Amino acid sequence: MANKKIRGVYLVTDRPLCLNHSLAEVVRLAALGGVNLVQLREKETNSREFLELAKHLKEILTPFQIPLLINDRLDICLAAEADGVHLGQSDLPWEDARRILGNDSIIGLSLETKEDYQTLIQTDRHPNLDYLAVSPVFDTDTKTNTKPAWGLEGLGWLRxxxxxxxxxxxxxxxxxxxxxxxxxxDSLAVVSAICSAKDPKLATEILSSNFT
Known part of the structure; x- marks a missing residue:
């Protein structure tokens, strides 16, 4: 069973942004720095390579007891025996993911607007989700084709x-x-702040200090 405590630093991977280290080394160093969750996000690779990456990262993270989540792909999650999935508004419905993965897996859902949240609770007043992702809080180059940023006020509204x-x-x-x-x-999801860092371990430690 995955550790389902959603708190702390959440690394979202992006191989093109791994400027100073390999993806595997970034993940290892982030784990040493105290990262709490890692999401493997691969937009361009084929399914076979995606699966191999997932299996490799799972091997790295298991000794640290850090959950590995897969972006979008339920099939990769199952094949790699990952700890859960992160879903967007246009991905597989979260209810179907929960039915297939069971209650022990971590399932998170992105919310791009306040209306997304209203629709969610109209469907299920108490959705069986492990977290809601406010996306994006601020405008960023790593997340394209998104709705206007939530800002701190929008984040506080959802809280x-x-x-x-x-x-x-x-x-x-x-x-x-x-x-x-x-x-x-409850958690800070970052991409370039760790992936592009010269010292991913130190970058993770600095971000984690906001939770002490």
Missing amino acids: NQTTIPIVAIGGIKESNAKAVVDAGA
């Missing part, structure tokens, strides 16, 4: 609506991380 853990993603870095946590985020 007042739900007790489900909130993962904040989009434009988060050392300089604004504390403000995002103070606004109500």
